[in-house]
Amino acid sequence: MQPNFSTRERILGVAETLFARHGFAGASLRQVTAAAKVNLAAVNYHFGSKESLIEEVFRRRLDELNRHRLAALAAVATNPGRQLEDVLDAFIRPALEQSMDSAGGAAFVRVLARAYAEHDERLRRFLSDNYGYVLREFATAFARLLPHLRKDELYWRLDIVAGALTYAMADFGMIKRKDDVSEQNHREQSAQHLVRFAAAGLRAP
Amino acid sequence: MQPNFSTRERILGVAETLFARHGFAGASLRQVTAAAKVNLAAVNYHFGSKESLIEEVFRRRLDELNRHRLAALAAVATNPGRQLEDVLDAFIRPALEQSMDSAGGAAFVRVLARAYAEHDERLRRFLSDNYGYVLREFATAFARLLPHLRKDELYWRLDIVAGALTYAMADFGMIKRKDDVSEQNHREQSAQHLVRFAAAGLRAP
DNA sequence: TCCGCAATCAAACGATCGTTTGAATAGTAG
DNA sequence: CTACTATTCAAACGATCGTTTGATTGCGGA
Numbered sequence: 001m002q003p004n005f006s007t008r009e010r011i012l013g014v015a016e017t018l019f020a021r022h023g024f025a026g027a028s029l030r031q032v033t034a035a036a037k038v039n040l041a042a043v044n045y046h047f048g049s050k051e052s053l054i055e056e057v058f059r060r061r062l063d064e065l066n067r068h069r070l071a072a073l074a075a076v077a078t079n080p081g082r083q084l085e086d087v088l089d090a091f092i093r094p095a096l097e098q099s100m101d102s103a104g105g106a107a108f109v110r111v112l113a114r115a116y117a118e119h120d121e122r123l124r125r126f127l128s129d130n131y132g133y134v135l136r137e138f139a140t141a142f143a144r145l146l147p148h149l150r151k152d153e154l155y156w157r158l159d160i161v162a163g164a165l166t167y168a169m170a171d172f173g174m175i176k177r178k179d180d181v182s183e184q185n186h187r188e189q190s191a192q193h194l195v196r197f198a199a200a201g202l203r204a205p
Numbered sequence: 206m207q208p209n210f211s212t213r214e215r216i217l218g219v220a221e222t223l224f225a226r227h228g229f230a231g232a233s234l235r236q237v238t239a240a241a242k243v244n245l246a247a248v249n250y251h252f253g254s255k256e257s258l259i260e261e262v263f264r265r266r267l268d269e270l271n272r273h274r275l276a277a278l279a280a281v282a283t284n285p286g287r288q289l290e291d292v293l294d295a296f297i298r299p300a301l302e303q304s305m306d307s308a309g310g311a312a313f314v315r316v317l318a319r320a321y322a323e324h325d326e327r328l329r330r331f332l333s334d335n336y337g338y339v340l341r342e343f344a345t346a347f348a349r350l351l352p353h354l355r356k357d358e359l360y361w362r363l364d365i366v367a368g369a370l371t372y373a374m375a376d377f378g379m380i381k382r383k384d385d386v387s388e389q390n391h392r393e394q395s396a397q398h399l400v401r402f403a404a405a406g407l408r409a410p
Numbered sequence: 411t412c413c414g415c416a417a418t419c420a421a422a423c424g425a426t427c428g429t430t431t432g433a434a435t436a437g438t439a440g
Numbered sequence: 441c442t443a444c445t446a447t448t449c450a451a452a453c454g455a456t457c458g459t460t461t462g463a464t465t466g467c468g469g470a
Binding site: 028029030040041043044049050 | 456457458459460461
Binding site for chain 1: 225226227228230231315318319321322323324362364366368369371372373375395398399401402403404405406407408409410
């Protein structure tokens with residue numbers, strides 16, 4: 001993390017990468033503060049606790065990410081010829097772009113996937129309370145495009161899409177990125193495959 | 206864990222559920238041994254280390270699971286009219302059945318999903334070395350059924366399927382199981398939706 | 411210039427971590 | 441019964457955990 005950033009920002013940046021790499025329990029505050037070159041006590045001074053630091057790592061990126069997602073969804077909604085692929089793209093592309101243009105964005109997608117794997121009730125509640133409405137917006141958009149699907153059937157499929165998306169974007173799979181392909185390029189391909197696959201899955205008879 | 210089981214088995218059973226619930230770093234050996242009602246030192250006596258205990262948790266279930274998967278795949282291969290759905294079912298159903306008939310089987314599916322999320326190199330190596338050949342068997346079966354797909358295209362899609370499968374079976378999604386639906390029933394529905402979704406995704410143009 | 415406040419620091423807190431030790435306790439073969 | 445092995449046990453090891461303390465620093469406004 002660049003030393004010209006503030007203490008607060010350096011902690012957030014380093015915490016993001018270490019949480020992605022070792023998990024929330026696996027990454028200690030001592031590792032974080034050492035890598036960020038700040039004092040150990042700085043975490044509790046600026047954030048209050050490790051728990052609050054974790055929430056702040058999410059808040060920092062999700063506020064921006066979901067703003068972009070809703071904007072993209074709104075743009076699609078005005079398009080009369082919109083397709084499933086467009087709505088899927090509105091959900092996936094902002095995550096893709098954030099993971100490419102911000103320094104720790106790639107790490108954050110992994111952190112998000114870890115949050116999914118954690119069954120921690122407090123964390124799920126926090127994410128659901130603060131960002132659940134975004135998922136609901138997209139669900140109604142999908143419902144309009146798939147009117148023949150029963151409601152519960154649609155929810156099942158969206159759940160599967162969310163899982164596939166999370167895992168694929170987080171690069172958890174076994175597909176090894178070729179050395180001659182940049183991480184951005186890899187992620188771009190990942191998103192394209194995802195959109196096509198998910199669209200076909202959602203349209204399944 | 207039933208007290209009539211051996212110390213070794215009690216540790217494995219409890220470790221499975223606690224790893225599923227709190228992660229490998231999050232579940233301590235003290236929690237495990239306390240819940241299993243065995244002495245703390247028993248873990249290192251019977252398994253050598255926490256790391257080895259984790260590997261044994263996988264080995265115990267994966268040996269059986271993959272035997273069933275390969276048997277189901279072989280049964281499908283003799284069927285001349287086999288479909289994508291049959292191969293997908295050969296992969297998914299054994300996991301479904303194991304999660305239903307063994308006491309901690311449901312927990313194990315979650316442990317498997319956690320292993321996915323962990324980027325731990327040792328764990329990935331262990332799983333790849335010991336069980337990678339199963340995935341390769343299924344990959345060639347899929348390749349035969351989807352001859353029009355380029356090899357890299359196929360691998361992309363299988364990667365997505367694996368992610369969706371892992372996620373859905375581990376019950377990570379937001380879909381809340383209705384109280385009047387048993388966990389078995391929920392899982393059965395989950396598998397059916399998965400097979401249909403994945404088949405459509407794999408067949409996408 | 412001096413005050414006041416926000417920030418940083420070294421040090422220590424008690425708790426918990428994985429692991430090891432050595433003695434106590436079965437259970438079995440000779 | 442004795443000797444031996446396998447297992448269980450309480451206790452402690454050093455390391456590391458998240459958090460707190462109290463002193464020290466540095467800077468902007470009166």
